[in-house]
Amino acid sequence: MTLPSASSAMQQSAALASAGAARVAQLKTVSRKNGEASFFFYDAHFKNAAVKVLPGEYFVDNDDLLVMTTLGSCIAACLWDRHAQIGGMNHFMLPEGHGDSGRYGSFAMELLINEMMKRGAAKSRMEAKIFGGGAVISGMNTINVGERNTNFVIDFLKLERIPIVSKDVMDVYPRKVCFLPKSGKAMVKRLAPTNTDALVQQDKAAAQRAQPVASTGGSIDLF
Template identity: 75%
Template sequence: MTLTTPAFNRPSSTLNSSPRLEQLKARVPKPGEASFFFYDAHFKTEAVKILPGEYFVYNEDVLIMTTLGSCIAACLWDRNAKVGGMNHFMLPDAGDGGADSGRYGSYAMELLINEMMKKGASRMTLEAKVFGGGAVISGMSTINVGERNTAFVMDYLKTERIPVVSKDVLEIYPRKVCFFPASGKAMVKRLAPTNPDALVAQDRAAAKRVLPQNTGGGSVDLF
């Protein structure tokens, strides 16, 4: 007689694994490409987490997710090619150098668009959903990192003639963003602003970076 192990006794790696997840984990990431893959129990699908300075483009409905404070995530989608991607940048530009990094808006947007086009997308049929830019650290409003990031990405998309079909930006909330690149569906969850420790550390680092040298919309799905 063959005995089977009850599901609750099996290792979690067995329960939460799939051929597609193993395939994703085996990828050799390009510079700046996200590489933290996991199984998301809430959405019951393979997922990748975008860290600051990273991006990810795909043509299947894996979950692309990130968590934002003053940073911005731009989600681009081509409805014809059914390909989408997300980036996560911390600042509009590098100021005195080092602009070839996904931490900065100009490079992050170019990187995302170029990777989209490599997978069959066209600039003419791209649309965008924009998230983030929150003022999550009290007493730092004079630096306006979130406002600067938001203004940058909106101006960039307007210049590139990429319509923004929905956005959830500014205010005081950290946000968790989930994006499905094959369908273009995006969801955002506003997080409690009281204890976003990792985001506070991230935003303080960004804020220091933008200090002057002489000082030392549409509808959005909630889940």
């Protein structure tokens, strides 16, 4: 079998990048709802158009656009309807809070489920993969935001009868998560605890709003 030449591989990569850039440009023209992620870019590693879900945001799609986020003590829930091939991700900072904000788990989960149902998914067919809840700030034992977030999302999904098919939660690691909403494939990369200043500041802000109160499984790819 003849292997492709270096120039042929470069041409193919350039073609993929060009197609990805065109898709990103098209995605940026679409009007987005309040709280819907809108930071679109071309990911050179995965050679795919991507969207980054920031704290308080969500994204639902029925295509294999790469949905990405980075987590410290926050949680990202990835829900998927296998039959409808629709999936979505959220990113919340605290279990509960005042007002309708995707930064709080109770609102973020309801928002994600409702948006998926509007796109044709059925709650009875949804399955979940959950990520995050890391204790990324040393010495924060009295207010463990990551543990509270993790317990909340597990309890919420149990109450809603949405099975958790896989998870990578808690411990001390920040995480980068990628999700393909059409296929339901999720990938997670545990990041080094160092050089995560932005995540630490984000988690400290969440911890200041938190009040103290008296793992793995399924199929997740590492990258």
